[in-house]
Amino acid sequence: MSTNKPAGSKLPRSFYLRPTLTVARELLGKTLVYHHPKGIIAAELVEVEAYIGEEDKACHAAVGRTERNAVMFGNGGFSYVYFIYGMYHCLNVVTEAKDSPAAVLIRAAEPIFGLDIIRANSPASDKKYTNGPGKLCRAFGLDRSHNGLDLCGDTLYLLDTGKRPTSIQTSPRIGIKKSADCPWRFFLSESRYISR
DNA sequence: TGTTGGATCAACT
DNA sequence: GTTGATCCAACAC
Numbered sequence: 635m636s637t638n639k640p641a642g643s644k645l646p647r648s649f650y651l652r653p654t655l656t657v658a659r660e661l662l663g664k665t666l667v668y669h670h671p672k673g674i675i676a677a678e679l680v681e682v683e684a685y686i687g688e689e690d691k692a693c694h695a696a697v698g699r700t701e702r703n704a705v706m707f708g709n710g711g712f713s714y715v716y717f718i719y720g721m722y723h724c725l726n727v728v729t730e731a732k733d734s735p736a737a738v739l740i741r742a743a744e745p746i747f748g749l750d751i752i753r754a755n756s757p758a759s760d761k762k763y764t765n766g767p768g769k770l771c772r773a774f775g776l777d778r779s780h781n782g783l784d785l786c787g788d789t790l791y792l793l794d795t796g797k798r799p800t801s802i803q804t805s806p807r808i809g810i811k812k813s814a815d816c817p818w819r820f821f822l823s824e825s826r827y828i829s830r
Numbered sequence: 831t832g833t834t835g836g837a838t839c840a841a842c843t
Numbered sequence: 844g845t846t847g848a849t850c851c852a853a854c855a856c
Contacts, residue, residue, distance in 0.1 A: 683837070692837070702852060720849030722838050739837055759840095768838045778851095810837055829838095 640665055640676040640747050642793030647786050650710030654729040654736040658684040659820050661727065663799040664792045666743055668774050675748035675774055677764055680825035681741040683807045684818040685726070688735060691812035695735035705782045706735040713783040713790055715776055722768030723777050727785065741767045741808070744827040751775075766829040
């Protein structure tokens, strides 16, 4: 038996308006859903990182509000997608209330739906499609045009499937040079889809 | 108007 | 462990 869409209840705005570290931890095990032009893609989140406010030197909001990071200064529950290193995009979930700039970077996920589309978006040589923020966005077909989407809308959103992960671990964030010692990376230690 | 470096990844040594 | 690919936002001038 097969389904034609992932099951679960969409996370409400109130989920995102809480403290960023709480949101980051609770995002693990949730299902990211994207209504791609070719069909529905979904993956279960297994690795995230928190970027919190203007005090966090690694957070893009540390330089103050700019055109690029403006969405982080808005209300929680929106997408923040940026382009980096000339070839990759990264997907973030904006958290906390307006004027409290913070976000959670989606680093890795386990594909559970729309594998044919993910495969079509990825290089044929690639075996792991979503074990890193750049690869995950490529697999989903996300780019800067998806910046600022309302995650309480019907294009890009997260589902609570009722799953409650038990093996959550923390570590310092990966790939940054500023404030690299903050243990704000959360991941499911038993997952085979973690980055690195 | 020009320069620089980054929340990455893969392919090297 | 190091490096190249390759774009754009931020900042210096």
